Amino acid sequence: MSDVRDPGAPEPGASPVSGARRWLVLAAVSAGLLLISVDMTVLYTALPTLSSDLGASASERLWIINAYPLVMAGLLLGAGTLGDRVGHKRMYLVGLVLFGAASLAAAYAASPAVLVAARAFLAVGAAAMMPATLSLIRVTFEDERERGIAIGVWGTMAMVGAAIGPIVGGALLEFFWWGSVFLVNVPIVLAALVLAAVVAPGGSGGSDRPWDVVASAQVMVGLVGVVYAIKELTGPEPSAVAVVVAALAAVGGLWSFVRRQRGQAHPLIDFSLFRDPRILVGVLAAGMAMFALAGVQLVLTQRLxxxxxxxxxxxxxxxxxxxxxxxxxxxVVGALLHRVGTRPMIVAGLATSALGTVVVAVASAAPLAWTVAGLLVIGAGTAAAMTAASAAIVGNAPAHRAGMAASVEEVSYELGSLSGVAVLGSLMAAVYTRTVVLPAGAPPWAAEGMDEARAAAGELDSGGSAELLDAAARAFDNGYLATLVIAAGVLLVSAVFALLHGRGRRDGAPAAAPGQEGQVNNEMRFCE
Incomplete structure (x- = not known):
């Protein structure tokens, strides 16, 4: 007997969800997703303040930001499988509890190392929650049109959370200390915990799918190696030994992960999914949209x-x-996908985001209104691309791989954000370091970053201070413009790829599993 279960059907032991309760479930999981996304970017505005208070170095600042998406990306695939095993409601509730506890630890961190550890702990809770959010939506909404709207809301919450993170951090810092950006999570966690416990459909999951801890560790080692190699290569004084060790860790971790997956009966990733161009394009679009969003937010908030x-x-x-x-x-995009198709929306969204990024770059010497206009365009384009990407990935996966497809989608979001911060943040720092011309009398360590230059300026007389800050600002803007140009180029190339790759194949029903040709879930049809 096949163990394939329709991804839109309730979990074993779950009760059907009807009436207004469906939308309360959406509210509960949206609150959790909003928390996850806000914490991805909330430190962008808080970073200068907490760096000063904790005495964090440039390397420590990078890891304070990167620990969260890095650990989350490494755990998401394993967490999705564990949710299939123990039940997605249970995973969501456990994730909320872990997230709340980690928020308290981060709020009262006494050193950069403790804060990095707390951010990693936050990621454990987020990784438990995130796959469960989309899985609970699929279980709850059986009507195709309602499910499309719910997925649209889900995708929008991810985008909105990442976008409002900086303003949440900025608003709290106006009145409280930097730890408040984490402490504010606690009451939201409590509200979502109560609501989800009451309204979310329960279920016992299934014991047929093992949880591969080894594979999760392998992919995490690989990702840590990638990020550390990028950070070291773009640092002011890169160490050849550190770069080689990090590169070996990255290659070894990712190679062993891929090899293990190919030999597993229940892999965390079935790489045959990527043979479907619709899924591949969706994964690329989700990752690149978040790459640009996270990178632009980071460099812009720092410049402002x-x-x-x-x-x-x-x-x-x-x-x-x-x-x-x-x-x-x-x-709106979620409601129109069944008419327009995912590919046109992905292409249009990525191209629109690229245009907005160019506007922000050109507006660096213009009135602030032009920067705001560019950001509005980026937001619209990114939301369109991410919503269409979600539908392309989840809607075109075969029924027996639906949970895996959801995890792949979420990993693409996190990897996109992680690589955007690591690559564009490091690129900006590298351009600054290599182009800054320190005036006579300025300490050499002022070349390490704009934060260090501002600190060094406080030790000089008024003339020397103004000269140093002017030189640092020019170098910073060199890096700022370079990162925006790279981000716009990545988005444009991704849009062209999405337009051209697999054009002969029409979006339609998900592919059938072997021997399951008559059992394909044909709930969501998206035509090109």
Missing amino acids: QLVLGFTPLQAGTTVAAMALGSLPVGV
Whole structure:
């Protein structure tokens, strides 16, 4: 007897969800997803303040940001499988508890090392929650149109959370200490915990799918190696030994992960999924949209504060224009996908985001209104691309791989965000270090970053201080413009790839599993 289960059917032991309760389930999982996304970017505006208070170095600042998406990306695939085994409601509730506890630990961290550890602990809770959010939506919404709207809301929450993270951080720093950006999570966790416990459909899961801890560790080692190699290569004084060790760890971890997956009866990733161009394009679009979003937010919020002198709240309010641009788009796109198709929406969304990024780059010497306009365009484009990508991945996976497809989708989000911060953040720092021309009398360590230059300026007389800050600002802007150009180029190339790859294949029903040709879930049809 086949163990294949329709991904839209309730979990074993679950009860059907009807009436307004469905939308309460959506509210409960949206709150969790919003928390996960906000914590991805909330430190962008808080980073200068907490760096000063904790005495964090440039390397420690990078890991304070990267520990969260890095650990989460490494655990997501295993967490999705564990949810299939123990039940997605249970995973979501456990994830909320872990997230709340980690938020308390991060809020009262006494050193950069403790904060990095707390951020990693936050990622454990987020990894438990994130696959369960989409799985619970699939279980709860049986009507095709309602499910499309719910997935649109789901995708929009991811985008909005990432976009409002900086403004949340900025607003809290206006009145409280930097730990408040984590402490604010606790009441939201408690509310989502109560709501999900009452309204979310339960289920015992299935014991037929093992949880591969080894594979999760392998992929995490590989990702840590990749990020550390990038950080070291773009640092002011790269160490050849560190780069080689990190590269070996990356290659070894990822190679062993791929090899293990090919020999597993229940792999965390079935790489044959990527033979479907619709799924491949969706994964690429999701990753590249988050790559640009995270990178642009990081460099822009830093420039607004360190170069233009904005307060954290002012910087966060400016960057939140992305959220305003995305709010209506995700739901509208979700409602139109069955008519327009996923590929045109992905191409249009990525191209629109690229255009917005160019506008933000050109507007660096223009009035702030032009930057805000560019951010609105980026938000609209990213929301369209992410919503269509979600539908392309989940809607075109065969029924027996639906849970795996959801995990792959979420990993693409996290890897996109992680690589955007690591690559674009490191690129900006590298360009700054290599182009800054320190005036006479300035300490050499002012070349390490804009934060260090500002600290060094406080030790000089007024003339020397102004000269150093001017030189640092010019170098910072060199890096800022370079990162925006790279981000726009990546989005444009991704749009062209999405347009051309697999054009002969039409979006339609998910592919059937071997021997399951008559049992394909044909709930979601998306035509090109």
